[in-house]
Amino acid sequence: MLTAFVAVASAAETPVFTVIAKGGHLIPDKLVIPAGQRVKLIFQNQGPGPEEFEIAEMRIEKVLAEGAESFAVLPPRKSGDRIRLFGDFHPDSAVCNITVQ
């Protein structure tokens, strides 16, 4: 895990952010990511139950069982873009609003 993190960080200087699904919510519920560069999002599902991390506009979908972890690399975005990351299995409560700056 740590080695993978270091390898990615040093290879492309990709900023890494972690979003955790827990109890039907996403933590954090807000995130600011840098504009004009790729960003790596790590998804962790601490349950209970499965969760699907989804960014509908960018067609990113990751379904994770409780306790599982995965990631997605986002392409560079323009400053001011807003991205809505949500848990498709708890679409009303599990939301993380991402702002690009």
Add this chain to the structure above:
Amino acid sequence: MFTNALVIAWRESLEAMLVVGILLAWANMQSDRTRYRRAVLFGVSGGIACAVLVAIAATVAREFFSGDALDIFQILLLFLTWALITQMVLWMHAHARHLKAHLHRQADKAGGQLGVALVAGFAVARECIEMVMFLFGAFVQGADQGAAGMAGGITIGIAAASATAVLGVRGARYIRMSWVLRISEGLLLAIAASMLATGIDRVLARDWLTRLADPVWDASAWFNDMHGVGRVFADYVGYRAQPSLLWLLAFATWAALIFWQMRRAPEKS
């Protein structure tokens, strides 16, 4: 929440149902339709069984089959289905051309049945994994109120998608046969295109490939792929408003291959 789940399930399973519906409509036009119909249904059952197994594996044995393994498995399914559908359309195309002549060789039939079953199975398995995982999770947790409502929504959504597909198959009877063939080929190619685009996106999200150049152009001001009609085009035809060079090269190669194969089909027999 109920309606939400219903719409999501309908939209997400519609693609698989479309594939199954097209294959059934096509099977109905063949002289030995029961064989092909059986192959489709066999594929669908296999696909559902596969989705259930994967969902159980991802939930129970997550040390062996965790988020990344599941992700890779889904990407694999995506490209397999894409390749199979392409192969299937080319086969259907050749098949239709010399339908009246002598295309009743046993090997060809067996290959066709296997192809039909595999395409149906993979399409169903891929779309079902997420929904089965949700239902399975709701079941394991003892299903609180919201989860039960959502499970109901998903079930009805899947039923609605099947009904949509069945209506399509029924409706196909009133359309001229040559048109049914053409529409089937077109729809299948559109679905394959969307799979190729999604597959590329997912491979890029895993950082396995570079985008080469990104974006080659930006059409999002005229025809955005995030909302409305553009979104539908993105979901069902693989449209991208800001395509990467990788996307362009993949689509150009694929389109050229199909065009070339369809051209040379008539002389083959």
